[in-house]
Amino acid sequence: MTDCGPNASPRSKGNVPAYREIYHRVRTEILTGRLPASARLPSSRTLAVQLGVARGTVELAYQMLAGEGYTLSAGARGTIVNPSLPVERKPVTFASDPRKPLRDVQLRLPPKPLLFQMGLPALDAFPRKQWAQVASRVARRVDVEQFAHPHDVMGYEPLRQAIASHLRITRGIACGAEQVLITAGALGALELIGQTMVVGPGDAVWMENPGYFYARDILRKLPVRLIGVPVDGEGLDVAAGIAAEPDATMAVVTPTHHYPFGMPLSQARRRALLDWAERRHAWIVEYDYDSAFHFRGATAPALKSLDRVGRVLHVGSFGKVLFPGLRMGYLILPHALLGRFEDVARIAHPSPPLMIQQMVHAFMREGHLARHVSRMRRLYAERRDALANALRTVLPDALDLLVPDGGTHVVAHLHGPERDVDLVARLRGSGIGPWPLSRCAVTASAANGLIMNYTNVAAADARSAVERMAAAMS
């Protein structure tokens, strides 16, 4: 096989010799600041091997760079970029970058958390020390198990056992580890369900309206018809769903705490939903959102615990009980769907890197997770009450407050004429980040309000936080 040497090869730039081409490439990196001051260059030996040229060729280029003052020899550290470069370094620019300004700017996440920002657990109360110990211990291991593509495409077997055991005891779900598929967060589970279960086009899917916007966005990418089904104090109005589209093939619901309003799906509605699914051979996707955090009485058991014939796919996540950056969730599958999901998993490898799964498993096994969740349950109840009190005191007229019995947020319906998205955009400028309720609309919805996460507002700070928001609102 021959060297086919197109233009970009360091040895074949028309009549430019290879060492000059290497010199030019490295010099460009330095001049644009992409190789910053004092950055170490690869050794001439390493770069020569990488480029497939003689070591002398790279050395010649490096000598030219040193001779012109771009680089310095730094002893054992090798060659570095001259920290006091005598030439003017231009900032990196991309003259022809045709990217449009970002749409929907107010919905992008900022680098630092905002006040009331959704989706974050309490940053101040996370057991950093225990997590750091467990995570670094797991990371220090480099065994074949971590190294290779995982043997089991459904996820790390001990973690699947631990999750099944946890769900049997705390959520009443009679499941075995073989039904557990570890996913990249709840979103990964919903993506996978979409890929695997949607036959479409024309498949209809029920969603609570308003409902979980991420699930809606994932479903919108698929060739399905989304049916927004209204909710009331008992959760999804099953009769309204049947009236709108009895032949839907799937319903996506949040039965433990409705997203975003927080009420559980009533016992009567649960039966009605399961009856519909059994009769129509439809599937129910239960997103068990925030079920770990319930503050009054017993947590409603999972809908899956009532599923006698295997119509319910149960989705859970470690995003709130640990942290969302882990991107770790799970899917409890009916036995009849295991083969189908395993086939897809064998191609898509949906589980996170094994190392991360091992970290979460060790954290569970050593009891840290259960202790942390108990503590957060008490803490979040306290923070919820403090925020609700502050909102009622400081902004009694502007907002109509809904304080769910569980979860991690309150919902404040807006009285005034301003649209929630406009208000949210204004508040962002002041570092305040509630989520607009109207963004949860699946189909037309009059909902206009703020979803406010309280996990990161200490009880003692609730009053001043709300005063800050009130000032920014007016």
Next chain:
Amino acid sequence: MTDCGPNASPRSKGNVPAYREIYHRVRTEILTGRLPASARLPSSRTLAVQLGVARGTVELAYQMLAGEGYTLSAGARGTIVNPSLPVERKPVTFASDPRKPLRDVQLRLPPKPLLFQMGLPALDAFPRKQWAQVASRVARRVDVEQFAHPHDVMGYEPLRQAIASHLRITRGIACGAEQVLITAGALGALELIGQTMVVGPGDAVWMENPGYFYARDILRKLPVRLIGVPVDGEGLDVAAGIAAEPDATMAVVTPTHHYPFGMPLSQARRRALLDWAERRHAWIVEYDYDSAFHFRGATAPALKSLDRVGRVLHVGSFGKVLFPGLRMGYLILPHALLGRFEDVARIAHPSPPLMIQQMVHAFMREGHLARHVSRMRRLYAERRDALANALRTVLPDALDLLVPDGGTHVVAHLHGPERDVDLVARLRGSGIGPWPLSRCAVTASAANGLIMNYTNVAAADARSAVERMAAAMS
């Protein structure tokens, strides 16, 4: 909101009191062995909070379990499962598990690597110590950046910078960090391309035939027509592709080293392919497979380096230069596609957990990766030669050997009448794991042979490894 207490709640099992329900659930876990001997039970306080019942209720259940000998008090360790349980523990069974026996059993990965197993770098030569140090140092950090969903859905910015810089220097690709999207391995990149770029149904996609089977499997899930385009010594036969389907919207190719045969796409074919894509506004997906490992002359530069108008999507992976269990890859996008991919990324969050990205970045920044790759390039050249020699000596008549100038495997065409899948299935039984060449067929292909990875066969062991295979073959 009321407690809607369905059957599975610990406080509402018909007339069964809550403590008895808890007693039964835990006892079942113990009797089935899912809570193994000496396993620690959650504290009564923690479980009470989790279940939303009074602590006394859990304590009553625990007293019953202890009274019947299922559990013991173990001082500071709390309550544990009695290690010398006087009752017979039944193994976990799922009487009604309707799972079918697994199809295609010979293609599942085993828990321990097999001889010649594909997709693994050298396990014996990985710089474990350096990796363990870097990984555990990163894992010890628990900062907000790691905690939250990533600010940048395209991936960790410093890693994107490092990848862009690496590709500019070693692969001749003029790209900025803003064009880099970090993905869950090369497969994650291909999945994402499929989701984002396929308009279908009816879209036609060229693939090399034979070609990269994982890409084929991903494309087969989508509503596209796969066009298998023949390859010869110069790689993809562009003229044959145009004759078969000039209006294809995409071509998926391995220009640096064809998968599985290893030849680079010739200069003339590169021009022809780019000309076709420019003329037809088609996209080219370049999977830069194994480009780090090239053993003779300069590595062919990336096709992307010749892409003047932005028709090439460049896919790379850390699977071979580090290890596949990381599930880390990247996608270099034309500027015109950035908005589209960013929109999809904002919903799908395709990048691996930030912690893993930070580990890889630190490993690159400190120069470990470049040094490791140079070492492996020399080691793999040596192992390739040793295996080729051993195959020619021990099995001169059975195989027709193709030894590529780069990559991590050789290809052995079979002379005899046995089908490669049957031979591979037989060899699996002896712990020998080449991959069947026929599995790389995109459409009809007469290819019949073994793909043999040599990265884990030390030069000194090559002869005995081949003798072991020869014995298993006869």
